[in-house]
Amino acid sequence: xxxxxxxxxxxxxxxxxxxxxxxxxxxxxxxxxxxxxxxxxxxxxxxxxxxxxxxxxxxxxxxxxxxxxxxxxxxxxxxxxxxxxxxxxxxxxxxxxxxxxxxxxxxxxxxxxxxxxxxxxxxxxxxxxxxxxxxxxxxxxxxxxxxxxxxxxxxxxxxxxxxxxxxxxxxxxxxxxxxxxxxxxxxxxxxxxxxxxxxxxxxxxxxxxxxxxxxxxxxxxxxxxxxxxxxxxxxxxxxxxxxxxxxxxxxxxxxxxxxxxxxxxxxxxxxxxxxxxxxxxxxxxxxxxxxxxxxxxxxxxxxxxxxxxxxxxxxxxxxxxxxxxxxxxxxxxxxxxxxxxxxxxxxxxxxxxxxxxxxxxxxxxxxxxxxxxxxxxxxxxxxxxxxxxxxxxxxxxxxxxxxxxxxxxxxxxxxxxxxxx
Amino acid sequence: xxxxxxxxxxxxxxxxxxxxxxxxxxxxxxxxxxxxxxxxxxxxxxxxxxxxxxxxxxxxxxxxxxxxxxxxxxxxxxxxxxxxxxxxxxxxxxxxxxxxxxxxxxxxxxxxxxxxxxxxxxxxxxxxxxxxxxxxxxxxxxxxxxxxxxxxxxxxxxxxxxxxxxxxxxxxxxxxxxxxxxxxxxxxxxxxxxxxxxxxxxxxxxxxxxxxxxxxxxxxxxxxxxxxxxxxxxxxxxxxxxxxxxxxxxxxxxxxxxxxxxxxxxxxxxxxxxxxxxxxxxxxxxxxxxxxxxxxxxxxxxxxxxxxxxxxxxxxxxxxxxxxxxxxxxxxxxxxxxxxxxxxxxxxxxxxxxxxxxxxxxxxxxxxxxxxxxxxxxxxxxxxxxxxxxxxxxxxxxxxxxxxxxxxxxxxxxxxxxxxx
Numbered sequence: 047x048x049x050x051x052x053x054x055x056x057x058x059x060x061x062x063x064x065x066x067x068x069x070x071x072x073x074x075x076x077x078x079x080x081x082x083x084x085x086x087x088x089x090x091x092x093x094x095x096x097x098x099x100x101x102x103x104x105x106x107x108x109x110x111x112x113x114x115x116x117x118x119x120x121x122x123x124x125x126x127x128x129x130x131x132x133x134x135x136x137x138x139x140x141x142x143x144x145x146x147x148x149x150x151x152x153x154x155x156x157x158x159x160x161x162x163x164x165x166x167x168x169x170x171x172x173x174x175x176x177x178x179x180x181x182x183x184x185x186x187x188x189x190x191x192x193x194x195x196x197x198x199x200x201x202x203x204x205x206x207x208x209x210x211x212x213x214x215x216x217x218x219x220x221x222x223x224x225x226x227x228x229x230x231x232x233x234x235x236x237x238x239x240x241x242x243x244x245x246x247x248x249x250x251x252x253x254x255x256x257x258x259x260x261x262x263x264x265x266x267x268x269x270x271x272x273x274x275x276x277x278x279x280x281x282x283x284x285x286x287x288x289x290x291x292x293x294x295x296x297x298x299x300x301x302x303x304x305x306x307x308x309x310x311x312x313x314x315x316x317x318x319x320x321x322x323x324x325x326x327x328x329x330x331x332x333x334x335x336x337x338x339x340x341x342x343x344x345x346x347x348x349x350x351x352x353x354x355x356x357x358x359x360x361x362x363x364x365x366x367x368x369x370x371x372x373x374x375x376x377x378x379x380x381x382x383x384x385x386x387x388x389x390x391x392x393x394x395x396x397x398x399x400x401x402x403x404x405x406x407x408x409x410x411x412x413x414x415x416x417x418x419x420x421x422x423x424x425x426x427x428x429x430x431x432x433x434x435x436x437x438x439x440x441x442x443x444x445x446x447x448x449x450x451x452x453x454x455x456x457x458x459x460x461x462x463x464x465x466x467x
Numbered sequence: 468x469x470x471x472x473x474x475x476x477x478x479x480x481x482x483x484x485x486x487x488x489x490x491x492x493x494x495x496x497x498x499x500x501x502x503x504x505x506x507x508x509x510x511x512x513x514x515x516x517x518x519x520x521x522x523x524x525x526x527x528x529x530x531x532x533x534x535x536x537x538x539x540x541x542x543x544x545x546x547x548x549x550x551x552x553x554x555x556x557x558x559x560x561x562x563x564x565x566x567x568x569x570x571x572x573x574x575x576x577x578x579x580x581x582x583x584x585x586x587x588x589x590x591x592x593x594x595x596x597x598x599x600x601x602x603x604x605x606x607x608x609x610x611x612x613x614x615x616x617x618x619x620x621x622x623x624x625x626x627x628x629x630x631x632x633x634x635x636x637x638x639x640x641x642x643x644x645x646x647x648x649x650x651x652x653x654x655x656x657x658x659x660x661x662x663x664x665x666x667x668x669x670x671x672x673x674x675x676x677x678x679x680x681x682x683x684x685x686x687x688x689x690x691x692x693x694x695x696x697x698x699x700x701x702x703x704x705x706x707x708x709x710x711x712x713x714x715x716x717x718x719x720x721x722x723x724x725x726x727x728x729x730x731x732x733x734x735x736x737x738x739x740x741x742x743x744x745x746x747x748x749x750x751x752x753x754x755x756x757x758x759x760x761x762x763x764x765x766x767x768x769x770x771x772x773x774x775x776x777x778x779x780x781x782x783x784x785x786x787x788x789x790x791x792x793x794x795x796x797x798x799x800x801x802x803x804x805x806x807x808x809x810x811x812x813x814x815x816x817x818x819x820x821x822x823x824x825x826x827x828x829x830x831x832x833x834x835x836x837x838x839x840x841x842x843x844x845x846x847x848x849x850x851x852x853x854x855x856x857x858x859x860x861x862x863x864x865x866x867x868x869x870x871x872x873x874x875x876x877x878x879x880x881x882x883x884x885x886x887x888x
Contacts, residue, residue, distance in 0.1 A: 101811075102812075102814065103808070103811030103812055104810065104811045104812075104813070104814070104815070104816065104817045104819065105807050105808070105810055105811030105817060105819045105822065106811065106819070132804075134804070134807070135804065135807045135819070135822075135832070135835060135836065136836065137820060137834070137835050137836040139836075169804065170804030170805075170807055170808065171803065171804045171807065171832065171836075171837055172837075279808060280807065280808055280811050369790070369875075369879075369883070370883055373879070373880050373883035373884040374883065374884065376880065376884040377883070377884030379884070382592060383553075383555070383556065383590065383591030383592045384591075386526045386555070386556045386591055386592065386701065387524070387526070387591065387700060387701055389525065389526055390522075390524030390525045390526030390527065390701050391523075391524055391525075392525070393523065393525070394525070395525065396525045396526060398525065398526045398527070398556070399558060401526065401556075411556070411592065413558070414556060414558050415556065415557060415558040415560070415592075416592055416593075454790075454880065455880060455884070456877040456880045456881065456884075458790075458794070458880075459794050459797065459875065459876060459877040459879075459880060460877065462790070462791055462794035462795065462798070463794040463795065463797040463798030463800070463876070463877075
C-alpha cells in the first residue's frame with residue numbers, strides 16, 4: 047500500500063501542541079493492515095469526564111455501539127483507536143473484538159472496561175485481528191507520554207495524506223486551560239470509508255452533561271458543516287474528554303480543582319471554552335476537507351437570507367454536495383447556473399427573483415438575473431485560486447450558514463475506483 | 468460544439484414508432500445555440516387532454532411556471548420545445564419569451580396561448596433568443612407530419628449522445644390504441660443542466676384528472692426511480708397528452724370516441740393503458756440512465772425487506788447516489804462495504820445483523836456478515852458486465868423498490884469540469 051502524495055491544500059506542519067494535564071498518549075505498530083503505526087492509546091487521569099457524538103448510520107460498527115452504550119456513564123480512563131480495520135459489519139465477532147480489546151487495556155491501565163473508549167477505522171466486513179492489537183498494549187502502556195500528539199494523530203490515519211492536529215488555550219474563571227484535538231478523515235481509498243474520527247482533550251473540570259451540550263453545539267458548525275462526497279461512515283466518532291487534572295506528570299494523582307464548579311451549559315464563564323472548542327473543531331474540520339481525495343480547491347459555501355439556520359444549512363449542503371457544482375469548481379468554471387440548480391433542489395424556501403450569487407467579491411447574479419456589468423473573466427479569476435468562496439443570498443429571511451467542501455476531480459475517481467487489491 | 472461519442476450503453480437504433488392519431492410533429496433549426504435541429508413543434512387535435520409532472524425546484528425555469536399555470540385547464544393543442552437555452556433564471560425577460568413563443572404558435576395553429584405547452588433545456592441564465600424560435604414557427608407548421616418522431620427526439624437533445632424514443636400499443640375496452648414517448652436527459656455538459664424532459668402521446672380518450680393520476684403513479688417507478696448524479700434540474704418536465712382522435716390525417720376533425728367513457732382512475736379497463744404507460748416511461752427512463760455522462764455500466768439497485776416502499780426507495784437511492792459506490796462500480800470492484808455504508812446512511816430502518824447483499828446471483832453477505840463460502844472472484848466476474856444488478860435485503864419488512872443508475876467515471880468529471888467556452 048503506497049502512501050498518497052500530501053494534499054496540495056495541507057497545512058505546512060503539524061502544530062506544536064502543549065501537553066494537557068491528565069492526558070498521556072502512545073502509538074505502536076500492530077500490523078493490522080498498514081506497515082506503520084496503526085494503534086494509539088490515550089490514558090486519562092481518574093475523574094475524566096466525556097461527551098460524544100456518533101454516526102447516525104443504521105449499520106454502525108461494533109466500536110460505535112460500544113461507545114454509545116457507555117457514554118451515559120460520563121466517565122473515561124482510556125481511549126484506544128486503530129486504523130486499517132473498521133470492525134464494521136463483523137457480527138458477533140466484532141462485539142467480541144471490542145470486549146477483548148477493552149479487557150486488555152483495562153488490565154494494563156487498571157480500570158473498568160466501561161471506562162475505555164474504542165474507535166476503529168479502515169476496511170469494512172473483515173474480521174478484526176484483535177490479537178495483534180492486544181499484543182502491543184504493553185508497549186503502548188510503556189511509552190505513554192504527554193507529548194505524543196503527532197504520533198497519535200499519525201497512527202489513526204487511513205489514507206489521510208497528513209496527520210491532523212489543532213490546539214489552543216482558554217480562560218475559565220480567570221484560570222488558564224488547554225484544549226487539544228486530533229482527527230482523521232476523508233481518506234477513503236477502496237474499501238475504507240469516509241470515516242471521520244475526532245478526539246478532543248482539555249484539562250478543565252466539566253461535568254459530562256455540560257461537555258455534551260457544548261460538543262453538540264460546536265459540532266453543528268464544524269464537523270457537521272463539512273462534506274467531501276456526502277457519504278456517511280459506519281464509524282464516525284467525535285469524543286471530548288475533560289480531565290480536571292492539574293499535574294502533567296500523570297498517574298492517577300489529582301490536583302485541586304482550580305476553577306469554580308460549573309453547573310450549567312449556559313454559564314457565561316464557559317464562553318472562553320466554547321470559543322476554543324469551536325476554533326479547534328473548525329480547524330480540524332477544515333483540515334479534513336483539505337485532505338479530501340483528489341481535492342485541488344478548498345471551498346466555502348455561505349448561504350444568507352434563509353428562512354432559518356436549518357434551511358440555510360440544507361441549501362449550502364445542496365450546493366456543496368452537487369457533483370455538477372463540484373466538477374465545475376475543479377474546472378475553474380464560475381458556473382453559477384449550476385448553483386441556481388442546487389439552490390432550487392434543496393427543497394427549502396428561496397426567492398428565485400431575489401437570488402444573488404457571489405464568487406469571492408464578484409457579484410455574478412442579483413435580483414434573480416445576471417448582475418448588470420458582470421464580466422465572466424472577473425469570476426474566472428477568483429476560480430483560479432486554491433480557496434474559493436461562494437456566497438448565495440436566497441432573499442427570504444435573515445439566517446445564514448457556512449459549509450466547507452472541496453472540488454470533485456478525476457483524481458477522486460482514480461483513488462476510489464481502484465480495485466482493493 | 469462537438470458531438471459526444473454515442474454511449475456504449477445506447478440501444479442499437481431509434482425504434483420504429485407508429486403514428487398516434489391526432490399528433491403531428493416537426494423539427495427545425497433555429498440556431499439558438501446548436502448548429503443542428505433545436506426546436507420541435509407538436510400539433511395536437513382539438514379535444515386533447517393533458518397531465519404533467521414538473522420539477523420541484525424552487526428556482527424553476529419560466530416555461531415550467533407556464534406549464535404549471537395552464538395544467539389545471541387540462542387541455543392542449545400544441546407543444547413547443549427548444550434545446551440550447553433553458554430560459555431559466557432569466558427574470559421577466561424569461562416570462563416575456565414564453566408569452567412571445569406561445570403567441571406565435573397560437574397564431575400559426577389557430578388556438579389560445581393557454582393551450583400551448585412549452586419546455587426549454589440548455590444554458591441557464593442567458594436570455595432566450597426567442598426571435599430565432601418564432602422565425603421558424605411557419606416552417607415547423609408547414610412540415611408537421613405524423614411520422615416525425617425521431618426528428619422531434621433529435622431536436623430536444625442537449626448533450627444526449629442519442630435520441631430517445633419508445634412506443635407500444637394497448638387495448639382499452641377491447642379497442643387498440645397507441646402510446647408513444649420521446650425524452651431527453653442526462654446530457655449535462657457545462658453548463659447545461661441534468662434536465663429531463665419526457666413527452667407521452669396516446670390516441671385514447673381520457674379525462675385530464677385520470678391521465679394525471681396514471682402519470683403520477685407511473686412516474687414513481689420510472690423517471691422518479693433513476694438517478695445519474697442526484698442533481699435536479701430547474702426544467703424537469705413530463706407531459707402526457709391524450710388526443711382522443713381517430714383520424715391520422717389530422718386537422719381539427721374528430722372521429723367518434725371508440726371506447727366507452729372512463730370516469731375514474733381505478734377503472735379496471737385502464738389496466739392495459741397503465742401497463743403501457745409503465746413500459747414506455749420505464750424504457751425512456753432506462754435510456755436516460757444509459758446516456759449518463761461517462762457511463763460505462765447500467766446499474767439496477769433493488770432493495771427488498773424494507774419497512775415501506777418509501778423506505779425501500781430511499782435506501783436504494785442512497786446506494787445509487789453514493790459516489791463511493793458508483794466509483795467502485797466504475798472500477799469493477801464488488802465493494803460491498805460501501806453498500807453497507809450507503810444503506811446505513813439512508814436514515815431508514817435496516818437490521819444490520821440481518822442484512823444480505825447480492826451482486827447478480829452471487830450472495831456476498833447474509834445475516835450481517837460475509838456469506839460463508841463467498842469468493843470475491845465470483846462477484847468480480849459479475850462486475851465486469853455492462854449491466855450490474857445489486858440486490859439488498861434490509862431484513863425488517865416486505866416492501867421493495869428498484870432504482871436505476873450508472874457508474875461514476877473519470878469521463879463524467881472530464882465532461883462536467885470542462886470550461887464552458
